[in-house]
Amino acid sequence: MSESTEKKMVRLRSSDGEVFEVEESVAKVAKTLQDMLEEDCADAVIPITCVRAPILTKVIDYCKDQVMISSSSSTTNNPNERTEQERKAWGQKFMEGVDSSTLCELLVASNFLNIEGLLNLGVDKMVSMIQGKYPQEIRDMFNVVNDFTPEEEEEIRNQNAWAFERDPYYKKRSSSK
């Protein structure tokens, strides 16, 4: 794919100022960029305001892979299932070493750039990280601070009690809320 002269290149600038040059087809994996490119701002450098260089590198890796898969499957007539499986395996491998902080930025980036596949990978990864953990473990893992006051926490605990009361008064009160 590298020998073509027609390959249009697109330049992307990360939030921390690094410029990446990628093929247009790669950039177009991101729907947000696709829309922009179709509105014809090809020569300009596209600023990606909320994605840092290390994250953008990862994102571009993903997009390149998507382009490769779609082009190879169209030329060799692979049965869809197999490529689907390979894609899954690749996706798992792609997310394997990602820590929680990178994951967060990847989620934000793929959401912003509108890359559905990458977003799903990130979501699945995060779900697997959350599953089976205690609240404090989750807070630690994702650097989330418990910002409840004791009173607020108490309120969360109590606000569901209505469902378990036989007293119709509770039912009314909750449904009027």
Next chain:
Amino acid sequence: MEYSASRERSEWDCIFINGEDEEGKWKLLLPELLQMIFEKVSLEERILCLPFICKSWQKASRSPGCWKSLDFRQLSRPEFSARFCRAYDIMNGRFSFSGLLKLLASFGEVAVQELVLRKADHITSDALAYALEKCPGVKIEWADEEEVEVNEVQLLNEDEDDYGGVDWGEDEDDVEEEDEVIEEEVVAEEEEEVEEEESEEEAEEEESEEEAEEEESEEVEEEESEEVEEEEGEEEVVVNHEEESEGLEDEDVEVPVNEDDNEVVNEDGEHHESNGTNVSYDDDNYDDEFDNDYDDYGDDDDNYDDNDDYE
């Protein structure tokens, strides 16, 4: 782009240019994103864990989109209700899956699309009506006809199974156990029948036990014959064997006789029938015997129970 509109510039710089501010980063996860994630987390954790992380997670967890699919099969029964009561300060015994259904229906409202319920959870028609009112488009599926059957089978097994039944009862289903105890008196007759069927299965188990028993009995016989004399008088000399013996009959008096029977007969079918009328494998009787008699049987009994545990 939405981001820059809704956020302070400096915050952006801090996170997206310098890559600092780990905490702030997570605040930037839009509620929609959190929702996408929460939607896929298991129902149990969605209820018990996510709302307690922090305010923004709590808010996201309450958005209807998180509750599109309510699959009650994901809630392990005794464990979940206990955890729920602890997490939400519900008085023990107040929890019901009907209440939970109402609660979740009020969370998800119109967004709820799929509802998988278990008949064994005894959802009241009241709660179901409430759910249907709150979540008009919902598709309800009853998942567990098999599961109900399984439970019944389990109950029977708890009556019949020698040791397994005792263990389960003690660990989890205290309430059920009480019921069983009552039932057992009623069911006793039925049990005898079932035991005959079961004796085939148990025969397999017990063959191995008997082999062990035979081996041991030769060694122990002499000792036992001595013990037997003592047994009648000294039943409270509890030794630290944790297990009860198999062939126990009514507590004290007949014990030595039975012991002899076991050794002589060595066939389960007969063994069961002879014992079935009195006691056999009833849990409560076990408990009684457990207290009083297990010391009598020495090493033989240990072997029985070891075998059972491993099988």
